Amino acid sequence: MTAALHVHEPEETNDVMSRKSSSPLHKWLGGRHLGPLLPTAAAIALVPAVVTNDYFIDVANLALTFMVLGTAFNLLYGYVGMLSFAQVAFVGIGGYASSWLVTHTDLWQPVAFLAGGGVAALVAAVVGAVTVRLSEGAFAIITLSFTLLCAVVAAEWTGVTGGRQGIFGLPAPSLSLGPVDLVADTPRSYYYLLAGFTVLALWAMQRLVRSSAGTVMIAIRDNEPLAKAQGYATNNYKLAVFSFCAFVTGLTGALHVFRLTTIDPSIFDFYLMQVMLIIVILGGAGTFWPVAYSAVLFAVLPEMLRMADEARLIVYGALLVLGLLFLPQGVGGFLRARAMNRQLRDMRGGRS
Amino acid sequence: MDATYTWELLANGVVLGSSYALLAAGLAVIFGVLNVVNFAHGALYMLGAFAAYFFIPLTGYWIGILLTAATMAILGIVLQEGLLRRLPPDGAFSRSMLLTLGLAMIIQNGAIVLWGAGPRQLPEDSRPQGHLLLGDVIIPTGRAFIVVVAVATLGALYLLLNRTQVGRAMRGVSQNPTAALVVGISPERIGRLAMALGVGLAGIAGATLTPVFTVSPQMGITIVFKVFAIVVIGGLGSVPGAVIVAYLVGMLESFAGGYGSAMTQSISVFLFMIAIMLVRPQGLFSTEVRV
């Protein structure tokens, strides 16, 4: 697989050819790449109108959470090639930090959520400063151990984390704007909060990927020594992306635990990590929208399969193995390769 | 707290270290030769324990261990031929890691479906009986056997890697895969052998614990992370490094738990790893130069 194929997604190539003049606002928002975001946002906005059952709204809430978590992990693994097992740690750190702030201080909730992301980013900067220069394997294992350590700290640091049973009875996020009181205390009202956040987060992450920094990220994944030789401070890029993803992940974690109204050390369980991995691998590491959609699929899948719970993880494991063997670039990679071939054919056809 | 206590903790550390050494050596062989971080190692260790649970009552202790080792080695070859070797070559490192993770999910949850989640123990008459008395230190026979099996197995592994043609070939592949290919070493054959050895060692580790502990599908979940840490401290892929560090960690845990609490015991290995990473990020015994 050549670097070029990785860098230019077909959408991009296509749009370059058919670029039209656009307003500065349109450009700033992401210009030609805004395309997939708008229909996705529209679909997200449509869900509460067509789904009547609270449980399915809750599934949709989980789908939105997975969408952001999966995409943030995709940024790291799919675009920069960093296989970080610390993502689930940042979910927990963001969750714990915001929960502590809300229950122990008078901090305004939205600020507490942002602070949750901020703490996660800070921790990531420290962990990253040590680990980004290590080999792939060492990076993976150390981030994994970091997550395990976080679980121990969460269980032991009783004064702050509430120990094993954690912090519970978290208040529903609320916002008072003059006469209007917005409270997200039902799955449906929480959905609006998460939906807004998800669209914003996806937009920001897509902006990053399509920027010039995004190109450097991909270069690091495909050939780090070469990127370094071209004068890019690759470790700084890796550290920055690691911290940025930790911020997004921590913020998502905060919103996640306030939906559950409780957080305990099981937030650091490996399960969430397994889900993120499957979403990214089967969606297609390094392809943006297929991964986001595959997150939806894996939130909804257990509902569609209706199988014994013990069997669910077996099916997940089997999907992971089969995906890696037979669809190694994921669905996204498969579609991209197909589109690429078609374009090559068209080009050849045009020339003759 | 007296001298006996210290000796007892020392003996515990050796037993613990022996289990870790078998697991870590297997992980290191698989990593060194195939460049695969085997997430399924804990699940395979659990399978080994279950295999021994079924074999030992039929055949007795020693033959049960050997049968387990052979079964698991064959399973290793099947996994290599059926799955790992079929991975597309680009980005193979992280993909192989994720493949073994998927495998671990299948094996572990499959075991719950097959055998139930509850613990099992070998029937009384199939377990090694009695205990050794070294001074005032009591060592149950089953635990002493862990040390015997580990020393014998690791000794054989040392001879295989250093004194035989095929072992030298394995080390060659581990140090420089391209050069090994150039001098005519068959990577397929070496890959099969590495998986057979690695999975076999995990199986032996599980099998020796069956008479001492209880057997349950969840038994491999936590230990695999510890063994990862050991292999990283030892220098990824270095088999002697993994074995030495395994014994060090066994001692460390035994004394951390003995003089501290069970919690200090369980995090000591990770703190050790972080300390090593800060001063020597490539691990204690790595010969490889990393940037």
Added chain:
Amino acid sequence: MRTRTLAAAAALALTVVGCASSTDSPDTNSGPITIGLSAPLSGPAAALGENERNGVQLAIDQINQDGGLLGSRKLTLAAQDNACNPTDGVGSVTKLITQQQVSAVIGALCSGVTLAAMPLAKRYQVPLVVATSTSPDITTAAGKGGNDFTFRINPSDATLAVALSSYLHKAGDVRKVAILAEDSTYGRTGAAALQKALNDKGITVTGVDFVAQGTSDFSTQISKYRNNGTQSVALYISGADHLSFLRQAASARLQLPVTGRVELEGQNLEILKDEQFAGSSSVYPYSSLIKTPANAKFAKAYESAHKTPPTYESFEGYSAVMVLADAISRAKSSDPKAIQKALVKTDFTSLTGGTVKFDAYHQAHDKAFILQIKNGKTVIVSDVVT
């Protein structure tokens, strides 16, 4: 390209919509009555969850064999895995309530999940019967604490610990106790309660160790107990770890009685009847030896179905269904709100011979038992009202 993205977005919306259309309409007057169970059926606590499910299923089968409830309406079980974490826990309970339309939920085994499930019970006004979670905060928040829909039938650890300490104090031969607990809410609250109760009785605690669930090697702790003058070890560990510790203590010839929350049955008893553990005792909310006709029936049915004596979790699961069935009969309805009203007035004889009645904090005070091993057999020394 645009069309493809649109198609994908449409497909995404359709999947969600497709899910929504499969909702069944509620029917509270006829047809089967569904009881929900949220318990860990995967992960490290899966064995405990399986035990609880077995107990719940057994109770439901028995009730159906006896003709069902409310004029031959059958009970059905809707069981959901919560993997012992709040994420799956909230999903499982929301699903049971809003989609499977259960009349009541039994759950959620792990305290952390129960604490996450409680606000849902309150929001949707469906009773949640807590049968195995030990956190004291559950009771603090229930009933008078504000959550009218949460009820707990298992006794609080504090009462059990006080009962055990009094027994040990009276027995008189143990003055130094070490506590070995699993690193879970169960282990931590249990250990804290026992430590306090022992101190109050002037019994020294030589150390408290919390081991991770799934710990296989206990040799360090065993050596410690052998060498620091510990006269008895109080255990607050469950499942495989529990058995594993006893196995290792036996083969290491650790000569001291165990106490705490030890299940003196089945595989454990096989080990504990040995001379080296002479004098072992336990405080337990259940024993298969309880001499009531109801328990004889339960224990026999359980043994014939699962080849082992019932465990604590099976007993509590069974009890929870029986308490609910009683409330449904009195409410003459399977409507969750009516069941809640009936639950508050529960006055039900449990198969322990004790009475299940909910106090202002919706905590029941069933009997618990001090058990001891005498001549290789478990005997009930005394019972205590918790």
